[in-house]
Amino acid sequence: MKYELVCGLETHVELSSKSKIFCSCRTDFGAEPNTHCCPVCIGLPGTLPTLNAEVVNLAIKAGLAVNCEINTVSKMDRKNYVYPDLPKAYQISQYDLPLCKNGYIELGSGRKIRIERIHIEEDAGKLVHKGGDIYIDYNRGGVPLIEIVTAPDIRSSNEAKEYLEKLQLIMRYIGVSDCKMQEGSMRCDVNVSVRPENSNVLGTRTEIKNMNSLSFIVKAIEFEQKRQSQIIEKGQNVVQETLRYNEELNFTESMRSKEDAQDYRYFREPDLVTISTSRETIEAIK
Numbered sequence: 130m131k132y133e134l135v136c137g138l139e140t141h142v143e144l145s146s147k148s149k150i151f152c153s154c155r156t157d158f159g160a161e162p163n164t165h166c167c168p169v170c171i172g173l174p175g176t177l178p179t180l181n182a183e184v185v186n187l188a189i190k191a192g193l194a195v196n197c198e199i200n201t202v203s204k205m206d207r208k209n210y211v212y213p214d215l216p217k218a219y220q221i222s223q224y225d226l227p228l229c230k231n232g233y234i235e236l237g238s239g240r241k242i243r244i245e246r247i248h249i250e251e252d253a254g255k256l257v258h259k260g261g262d263i264y265i266d267y268n269r270g271g272v273p274l275i276e277i278v279t280a281p282d283i284r285s286s287n288e289a290k291e292y293l294e295k296l297q298l299i300m301r302y303i304g305v306s307d308c309k310m311q312e313g314s315m316r317c318d319v320n321v322s323v324r325p326e327n328s329n330v331l332g333t334r335t336e337i338k339n340m341n342s343l344s345f346i347v348k349a350i351e352f353e354q355k356r357q358s359q360i361i362e363k364g365q366n367v368v369q370e371t372l373r374y375n376e377e378l379n380f381t382e383s384m385r386s387k388e389d390a391q392d393y394r395y396f397r398e399p400d401l402v403t404i405s406t407s408r409e410t411i412e413a414i415k
């Protein structure tokens with residue numbers, strides 16, 4: 130039997146604001162480690178975030194450019210998880226009220242890839258593995274991001290590539306981001322499932338985390354499509370899990386399974402007020 134690919138992309142794009150999302154530290158890439166940091170972005174107790182208005186404006190601009198509706202009321206939420214790149218042990222993100230929703234990017238074929246939401250959030254720091262040791266650079270912590278989440282509308286690795294190239298071109302053109310995949314200012318989580326060709330129910334998906342090369346995204350999707358098709362062909366079930374793509378050997382490997390899936394215990398960020406965006410502001414950005 131032939132199996133159809135179903136793919137949805139979650140793309141992180143770093144915004145080109147000069148300062149970070151909740152403090153006045155600089156955002157430029159490539160500085161000496163841990164020089165663009167302050168008590169707010171390294172999460173010292175007693176510090177409070179202040180939302181950078183430029184970040185909200187850039188995110189609205191991004192949303193409008195990909196045909197989104199802008200929510201006139203949205204809010205920030207705490208996403209709790211413990212990892213050394215996140216000194217506060219939570220990331221300030223948006224959960225149930227993202228800034229933008231219901232957009233799309235149209236491909237050359239005329240097919241529309243729906244964008245479910247775009248939310249703003251802070252980036253985490255970066256772990257650097259060197260000579261068996263792990264170092265940490267907090268310069269990236271608090272750099273503003275948007276996350277652009279598509280519906281599971283992508284049906285081939287080529288469509289994924291075309292969608293990402295278009296997204297990159299649009300974000301660069303409107304000056305929202307430089308979208309340099311090799312510098313990590315555009316990164317992708319790739320969700321993949323397969324199903325019999327004439328089916329319209331979704332199969333079990335896997336999620337390949339943190340990809341930053343178009344050609345490897347194409348290879349990873351193709352690998353995963355084949356792997357999952359073979360599992361189903363054998364009468365077995367695909368396991369829902371988070372995967373890492375091995376670039377040297379071209380295969381996907383497990384990072385964590387659904388059983389230890391994270392419960393982020395989202396709650397409203399108490400230190401920030403609701404974001405209200407007036408119709409006039411949205412019109413002005415258009």
Ligand code: ADP
Nearest residue numbers: 135136137138279280281320321322331332334
């Ligand atoms: P999360 O990854 O946080 O659980 P969602 O469930 O909203 O979030 O899905 C994230 C992404 O996975 C979206 O881009 C969505 O289109 C895609 N996705 C969801 N279900 C499937 C599926 N069965 N096959 C492929 N992609 C899927």
Ligand code: ZN
Nearest residue numbers: 152154167170
């Ligand atoms: Zn700072």
Ligand code: MG
Nearest residue numbers: 139318320336
């Ligand atoms: Mg995800």
